[in-house]
Amino acid sequence: MKPETVESIESQPGTGKRRLIPVILILAAISAIWLLKPYLMQSDGAKTPEAQSQKPGPGGNGGFRKGGGPVAVTVKPVIQGDMPVYLSALGTVTGVTAVIKPRVDGELLRVGFKEGSKVNAGDVLAQIDPRPFEVQLMQAEGQLMRDEALLNNAKLDLQRYDTLLEQDSIAAQQTATQESLVKQYQGTVTTDRALVANAQLQLSYTKITAPISGRVGLRAVDPGNIVKATDAAGIAVITQTQPITVVFTLPEDQLQQVIKYAKNASLPVEVYDRSGKNQLAVGNLLAIDNQIDINTGTVKLKAQFGNEDNTLFSNQFVNVKLKVDTLRNAAMVPDTAIQTGASGTFVFSVKDDQTVAVNPVKLGPGNGESVVVLSGIEPGAMVVIDGADKLRDGAQVKLLDNQAPEASQPPPAGDGEKARRDKWRKRNGGQTP
Numbered sequence: 145m146k147p148e149t150v151e152s153i154e155s156q157p158g159t160g161k162r163r164l165i166p167v168i169l170i171l172a173a174i175s176a177i178w179l180l181k182p183y184l185m186q187s188d189g190a191k192t193p194e195a196q197s198q199k200p201g202p203g204g205n206g207g208f209r210k211g212g213g214p215v216a217v218t219v220k221p222v223i224q225g226d227m228p229v230y231l232s233a234l235g236t237v238t239g240v241t242a243v244i245k246p247r248v249d250g251e252l253l254r255v256g257f258k259e260g261s262k263v264n265a266g267d268v269l270a271q272i273d274p275r276p277f278e279v280q281l282m283q284a285e286g287q288l289m290r291d292e293a294l295l296n297n298a299k300l301d302l303q304r305y306d307t308l309l310e311q312d313s314i315a316a317q318q319t320a321t322q323e324s325l326v327k328q329y330q331g332t333v334t335t336d337r338a339l340v341a342n343a344q345l346q347l348s349y350t351k352i353t354a355p356i357s358g359r360v361g362l363r364a365v366d367p368g369n370i371v372k373a374t375d376a377a378g379i380a381v382i383t384q385t386q387p388i389t390v391v392f393t394l395p396e397d398q399l400q401q402v403i404k405y406a407k408n409a410s411l412p413v414e415v416y417d418r419s420g421k422n423q424l425a426v427g428n429l430l431a432i433d434n435q436i437d438i439n440t441g442t443v444k445l446k447a448q449f450g451n452e453d454n455t456l457f458s459n460q461f462v463n464v465k466l467k468v469d470t471l472r473n474a475a476m477v478p479d480t481a482i483q484t485g486a487s488g489t490f491v492f493s494v495k496d497d498q499t500v501a502v503n504p505v506k507l508g509p510g511n512g513e514s515v516v517v518l519s520g521i522e523p524g525a526m527v528v529i530d531g532a533d534k535l536r537d538g539a540q541v542k543l544l545d546n547q548a549p550e551a552s553q554p555p556p557a558g559d560g561e562k563a564r565r566d567k568w569r570k571r572n573g574g575q576t577p
Contacts, residue, residue, distance in 0.1 A: 214540040217531035219494050222477050224523040227516045229469040229509045231402070235392030235415065235447075239385055239458035242356050244269055245378035246371040247349040250276065255379070259362050263354045263382060270379055272350040272371065281343035288336035295329035302326050358384035359454075383458045388451045389430065390415055392464040393442040402432065402445070405468045413447035415462040425449040425456055429466065476514040481527040482507070492528040492535050493521060494543070500528060502537040 246252075250272040257269045305319040354360075364377040371379065390413070394402065405411060411429040416422060427449035436443045447464070449456060456462070481491045482505075489507060492500040505520030521527070528535065535541070 214498065214542040215531055215534045216544050217492075217494075217500075217528045217535070217541045218544050219526040220478055220481070220529050222475050222517070222521055222523050222525045222527060223514075224473055224475055227471045227474045227476060227509060227511065227514070228467050229471060230414075230465040230467055230511075231394060231398055233392040233394050233445075233464045233466065235390045235462050235464040237388060237456045237458055237460040237462060238391050238446075239358070239383040239388045239456075240356060241384070241458065242354075242358075242382045243378040244352060244354070244360075244380045244382060245373065245375060246270075246272060246352060247373050248272060248277065248346055249372045250350065250370070252365060252367050252369050252371050252379075254367050255363060257360050257363075257380070259360065259380075261360060262358070263360050264357045265354055267354045268351050269354055269360070270352040272352070274347055274350040277343065277347040277350055281340065281347055284336065284339040284343040288333065288340050291329060291332045291336050295326065295333050298322065298326045298329050352379065354382055356382055356384050358382045358386075385454055385456070385458075386451050387427075387448050388456050388458070390427070390447045390449065390456070390462060390464060391444055392447070392466075393437075393440070393444055394466070396436050396441050396443055399432075399436075399443050401468055402429075402466065406432070412467045413449075414465045414467070415447075415449070415456070416465070418461055418463070420463045424462060425451060471508065471516055474508065474516045475521065475523045476516055477505075477521070477527050478529050479510065479513060479515055480529040481532075482515060483532055491517075491521060492532050494526040494528065494541060498541055498543075500535050500537070500539050500541055503527075 253271045253273055255270050257263055263269065302322045305314060305322045308314040309316060309319045361381045363380045365371060365379055406429060413427050413429055415424045417424055427447050429445060430448040431446045433444040477491060483490050488504055490502050490504045493503050494500055503521045506518040508516030508518045510516065
C-alpha cells in the first residue's frame with residue numbers, strides 16, 4: 145500500500161470546501177459588526193448627553209443641564225425679624241448641700257426621715273439616746289443650787305459684818321475677807337450656770353434637725369449604731385433644690401460682652417439636657433467669678449433657677465445658653481440656603497427672569513434653623529434652599545412647590561394593563577386579546 149501524500153489528500157473531493165467554511169464565517173461576522181457599528185454609536189451617543197447633563201458645570205457649584213432645561217429648585221424668602229444672641233457653654237448643677245452629722249456621741253435611737261423625701265429646715269431627722277446628757281444636766285443643776293446657797297449665806301454674813309464694823313465691834317480685816325468670799329461664790333455660781341447651759345445644749349444636740357430645706361439623700365447609718373461627732377460620712381446629706389444653681393464657664397474674650405449687658409439688666413439663662421434639644425429650666429445670671437483661670441483662659445459664672453418642677457439635680461450635666469442681646473429687624477435666611485465656596489460664604493438668589501445670582505454674604509448669629517445675614521442680601525429676596533448643588537451663577541431654574549402635584553402620583557396597580565386591553569379592543573373591533 146502506498147503512503148498518502150499532500151497532493152493525494154488535497155486531490156480528494158470535498159476537502160477544499162471544508163477549509164473555506166471557517167473563512168466565510170469570519171468574514172460574515174466582520175461584515176455584520178461593520179454594518180451595525182453606526183447603530184451602536186448612536187445608542188451610546190443618546191446616553192452621553194443625559195449623563196453629561198447630570199454633571200455640575202464649571203464654577204464648583206454646578207451649572208446648566210446640557211439639553212435638560214432649567215434646574216428644579218426649592219426657594220424661601222429672606223425674612224426680617226428679631227434674632228436673640230446666645231453664648232453657649234457647658235455647665236454643672238450645683239445645689240446647696242449640708243451633711244447631717246451628729247454633734248454629740250451616742251446611740252442612734254431612730255431616724256425621722258424617708259430617704260429621698262423633701263424636708264424643711266428645723267425638722268427632726270434623727271434622735272440620739274438623751275439619757276447620758278440628761279444625767280449631766282441634773283449634775284450641773286445640783287452643783288449650781290449648792291453654790292447659790294453658799295453665795296446667799298456669804299452675803300448674809302457680810303451684811304452682819306458691815307453692821308458690826310460700823311459699831312466698831314469687829315476688825316476691818318474680817319469684813320474685807322468676807323467680801324472676798326462673797327465674790328468667790330459669785331464666780332462659782334457663774335461657772336455653774338455655764339455648766340448647766342452647756343449640759344442643756346448637749347442634750348438638745350441629741351435631736352438632729354435639718355439645717356436647710358431640700359431633698360434628703362440615702363442615710364449612711366441605721367438606728368442602733370453608735371454615732372460620733374467625728375464621723376465624716378454623717379447620717380445623710382440634704383441638697384437644696386429650690387432654688388438651685390448652675391456653674392458654667394465662658395472664654396475670657398466673651399467676658400466683656402457679658403459684663404456690658406449685665407450692667408443694665410439680669411441676663412436670662414436657659415439650660416438644656418445633654419442632647420441640647422430639651423429645655424429644662426430658665427433662670428437668671430447670678431454672679432461672675434472675680435478671676436480668670438490662667439490654665440484654661442475661661443471665667444466661671446453662676447446662674448440661679450427656681451426649679452419648681454425639680455427637673456434639675458445636683459451634679460447634673462447641662463448645656464447652657466446665656467442670652468446677651470437681641471438683634472432687631474435683622475435679615476434672616478434658612479441654614480440650608482448657606483453655601484460655601486473658594487471665595488467664601490454665599491447664597492443663590494432667584495431673579496425675576498428665573499435665573500440665579502451668587503450673593504456673597506456676611507453671617508451673624510443663628511439659632512440652628514435660621515441665621516442672620518449682616519450684609520449681602522436684602523429682606524424679601526428669594527434664596528435657594530434645595531438644589532443648589534446643581535447651580536452656578538446665571539443658571540436657569542424652575543421653582544418647585546412644597547408638595548408634589550397629584551399628577552406625579554403613580555397609577556394604581558392594574559390600570560396600565562386595563563388601558564392596553566381597551567386600546568386593543570378598539571383596534572380589533574371589540575375582540576378580546
